[in-house]
Amino acid sequence: MSTILVTGGAGYIGSHAVLALKNAGYEVIVLDNLSNGRRELVEDVLQVKLIVGDLSDRSLLDDIFSTYNITAVMHFAAYIAVGESVTDPAKYYQNNVAGTLTLLKAMLAASVNKFIFSSTCALYGVPKFVLLTEEHPQDPISPYATSKWMVERILSDFDTAYNLKSVRFRYxxxxxxxxxxxLGEERDRRPGDPPILVGSSDKATKILGWHPEYPNLNEIIAHAWQWHHNINNS
Ligand SMILES: NC(=O)c1ccc[n+]([C@@H]2O[C@H](COP(=O)([O-])OP(=O)(O)OC[C@H]3O[C@@H](n4cnc5c(N)ncnc54)[C@H](O)[C@@H]3O)[C@@H](O)[C@H]2O)c1
Incomplete structure (x- = not known):
């Protein structure tokens, strides 16, 4: 069974992906610097191997790729605060762009060519029409969104030049x-996000046969409430 490297697997979305991968029978290794992730999620709840380290550490990445038989990388690690990215753009370009570039170069050196990227709907900027599709113009308005847009461009070029295949999900x-x-999360609203964004899931439905398992907002909130209730009473 192939081993998947999950960067940022101690964070919110990454930890759910690790759970889904485990349930599907994959071997998983998590790389996370714990700047925003939680060790106990990976080690105690998910019980998968956690390597505490940073994307920018090329020798650590080389060690990981030479030690484990990694067939694909799911990349969640990033800084995610839109407002902070406006006041400290260097931090975002360094981590989200330069860090990702270091990871991609380590993958090429190890001949790993499957990459799943956590992009963002924020690269569409302020919506010009309501139901957003991939045809919507890309006009990122924050350094956070621009950092994701830049990585998407890098991925296109790496596909052409090095045959590095990627899937980019604009969550x-x-x-x-x-x-x-x-597992759970539910923080305050993130400053800098547009008040309302509505995405079209038509393409995912057509190509992947995807449909939302929990389309009802009340149900989504109930799951989050239950998780908060559990951790506050444990
Ligand atoms: N949460 C959302 O609604 C949302 C929406 C769109 C896109 N995304 C993207 O999805 C991904 C995951 O988001 P999330 O909400 O789970 O965020 P999160 O902060 O909970 O998870 C990110 C994880 O990456 C780790 N990390 C950050 N920089 C690192 C580095 N240099 N080296 C190693 N680990 C590092 C953090 O410790 C954290 O555990 C991010 O790339 C984010 O940009 C999230």
Whole structure:
């Protein structure tokens, strides 16, 4: 069974991806610097191997790729605060762009060519029409969004030049919690995000057969509430 390297797997979305990968029978290794992630999620709840380290550490990355038989990388590690990216853009370009470039170069050196990237709907900027599709013009308005846009451009060039294959998911704001109450999140609204963004899921439905398992907002909130209730009473 192939081993998947999950960067940022101690964070909100990454930890849910690790759970799904585990449930699907994959071997998983998490690389996370714990700047925003939680060690106990990976080690105690998910019980997968956690390597505490940074994307920018090329020798650590080389060690990981030479030690484990990694067939694909799912890349969640990034700084994510839109407002902070406006006041400290260097931090965002360094981590989200330069860090990702270091990871991609280590993958090329190890002949790993499958990359799944956590992009963002924020690269569309202020919506010009309501139901957003991939045809919407890209006009990022924050350094955070621009950092994701830049990585998407890098990925196109790396595909052409080095045959590095990628999938880029432009997530809209994730919400809710694992239905079994194992994993969760639910912070305050992030400053800098547009008040309302509505994405079209038509393409995912057509190509992947995807449909939302929990389309009801009340149910999403109930799962998050249950998780908060569990951790506050444990
Ligand atoms: N949460 C959302 O609604 C949302 C929406 C769109 C896109 N995204 C993207 O999805 C990804 C995951 O988001 P999230 O909400 O789970 O964020 P998160 O902060 O919970 O998770 C990110 C994880 O990456 C780790 N990390 C950051 N920089 C690192 C580095 N240099 N080396 C190693 N680890 C590092 C952090 O410790 C954290 O555990 C991010 O790339 C984010 O930009 C999230």
């Amino acid at each position: 809209f704001n994730a919400a809710g919690a694992d239905t079994n109450g194992l």
